[in-house]
Amino acid sequence: MGAVAALDLGTGQACVVVGEVDERGVALVGVGTAPSRGLRKGVIVDVESTVTSIQKAIAEAETMAGCQIRRVVTSIGGAHLRGVTSHGVVAVRNGEVSSGDVRRVLDAARAVALPADRQVLHVLPQEFLIDDQEGIKEPIGIAGVRLEAKVHIVTSQSAAAHTLIKCCRQAGLSVDDVSLGSLAAADAVLTPEERDLGVALIDIGAGTTDIVLFHGGSVRYSATLPLGGGHLTNDIAAGLRTPTAEAEKIKQRYGRARAAGIDDHASIEVPSVGDRDARILPHQVLCQIIEPRVEEIFSLVSREIGRSGFEDGLASGVVLTGGTALLDGIADVAEGIFRLPVRIGSPHHVTALEDLVASPSYAAAIGLILAGGDHARPVRRMAPHPTTMLGRTRERVTEWLRDFF
Ligand SMILES: Nc1ncnc2c1ncn2[C@@H]1O[C@H](COP(=O)(O)OP(=O)(O)OP(=O)(O)O)[C@@H](O)[C@H]1O
Ligand SMILES: [Mg+2]
Structure with missing residues (x-):
């Protein structure tokens, strides 16, 4: 079997990975990313810029892999799920x-x-x-x-799925499969033991936070909230009166989910809007903006977990993934709110070029490709999941993909 390509189209970025799937996992041959400008809260709102983002990410992955990508498996997100x-x-x-x-x-x-x-x-x-x-x-x-x-x-x-497929077609790609992004992320970061004992996967991206609860090896509950790391960036931009692009850099460089413990005298340089001079502000101020928003996201997640009726069935705790899981101290805040052990989930099962995707922001893309290998072969033979009925985590959507054309 040749290489499989996956496109994780998120609110923050379009991410393409190409690799060969075998029983040990994915041997990556190419990765490409591009900022995604046409999505809001996981949903495509601008076709033209989405197509441009997809093309950029695809071209980068093609150059690295030295192959042409014609077909993809892709993710879908948004609070309509x-x-x-x-x-x-x-x-x-x-x-x-x-x-x-x-x-x-x-x-x-x-x-x-x-x-x-x-x-x-x-x-x-x-x-x-x-x-x-x-x-x-x-x-x-x-x-x-x-x-x-x-x-x-x-x-x-249906309209959201249709627009996604249309954008891929316009970017010259045919779509073999569409999968819930967070479910794909779960495939890449969770262990079979965690799914069995009970675990909450929380995928915090730029525009959405997805929750998938597993127990007894299978999915018991799933939900999507229209909140993510982009809201942290917007809060920082407003609170520190700095352009959004600067707020994003500041968040990634100095952001911390907990304000407590930060040196009272530590300071950060914050560029101003327009041509006013940059200012020096206490590091504490930045983290006091971030902390309540992170707590708000986890409180809403906690409410969803309560609604699921599975809050007592999460013996393996919580796994955080998605780009926002990189925020310093976020696991600590999550433990305080969920009162469960929390770990950060980066993709497993990558056997070549693994350092390129060793970040929670690649979880969905790697999960898509793991399942993409499954799509290309009738029987899933990879180590990560047993080939049981329940191991077969997804039902193919090919019938309705066909309906679109
Ligand atoms: N070091 C970091 N610290 C804090 N946040 C980070 C860091 N690196 C990336 N992020 C945030 O991660 C988010 C992007 O994550 P990801 O790529 O998982 O989102 P996405 O899949 O594009 O979006 P979504 O799934 O919500 O549609 C952005 O909001 C970005 O600011
Ligand atoms: Mg995502």
Whole structure:
């Protein structure tokens, strides 16, 4: 199999990775990034500049990889994404569950009443029940008369998905698959043990914060909040009266999620708006702007976790990923709010050029490519996930991708 290309189109940047997937993971051959200017809170609002960003990132990755990219697997984000739990029931046809029965029961489960403007993105099996036997992960071959599936379904607004595919087409790419960005990130950063024991993956990007809760090896809850690192930058720009681009640099260089513990006398240089002179301000002032916003984001996440009903099922704690997870001290603030162990998740399973993507901001792109290898082959053979029904984390959306053309 040749190389697979993935495009993670985020509010902050378009990120392309190209690599070959085998049982050990991804051997990267190319990476390309470009600032993304056409998205707001995860959703494309300007086609032309989005296409330009995609083309730039693709061209950079092509140069590095020395190949042409014609097809991609891509991510989708935004607060229009919804996760719901559903279930389906069918009669077992020949006294023993077959792969056809499993397909039918998943179809039954996905047949939730969908408004006309929404589409199913993923059908993620949680467990199967055969007659009265619950908690079955591998139903095929088990005898019974009644097969039931519990699933987590992720739906997206059709228009948002359509615009994403249109932008890729205009950039000269055909789209093999569209995946929820945070689910892809989960593939790249979580361990099977974490998914099993229970974990909250929190992907904090530039425009959105995504939450995916796992327990018993499968997705139990997912949600997207329209808040991210861009809001920190905007708060800094307003609070320190400095241009947004300078606020972004200051955040990355001096930003800290906790104001306590910073030297009272430490100071930072802050460029002014217009041609006024730069000012010297206490470092504390910067961190006093950042801290409440970070706390606000985590409080909203905590509310979502409460809503999920799984707050007592997160034995492996919380994993933070996405570019904002690079903010100094953020894990500390998260631990204070969630009262759970927190770690920062950078992509695993990269076997070549790994230092190029050793950052939480590449998690979704690497996850897409791991699953992209799966898409190209019918059976997933990679080490990261067992090839069980539940390991098969995503349902292909190819039918509705085809509907677009
Ligand atoms: N060192 C750093 N400290 C703090 N924030 C950082 C740092 N590096 C990057 N960021 C922030 O990470 C964010 C970008 O993260 P990421 O690339 O995951 O977002 P995205 O996927 O483009 O956006 P989204 O997923 O929200 O649509 C930006 O807001 C950026 O300011
Ligand atoms: Mg993102």
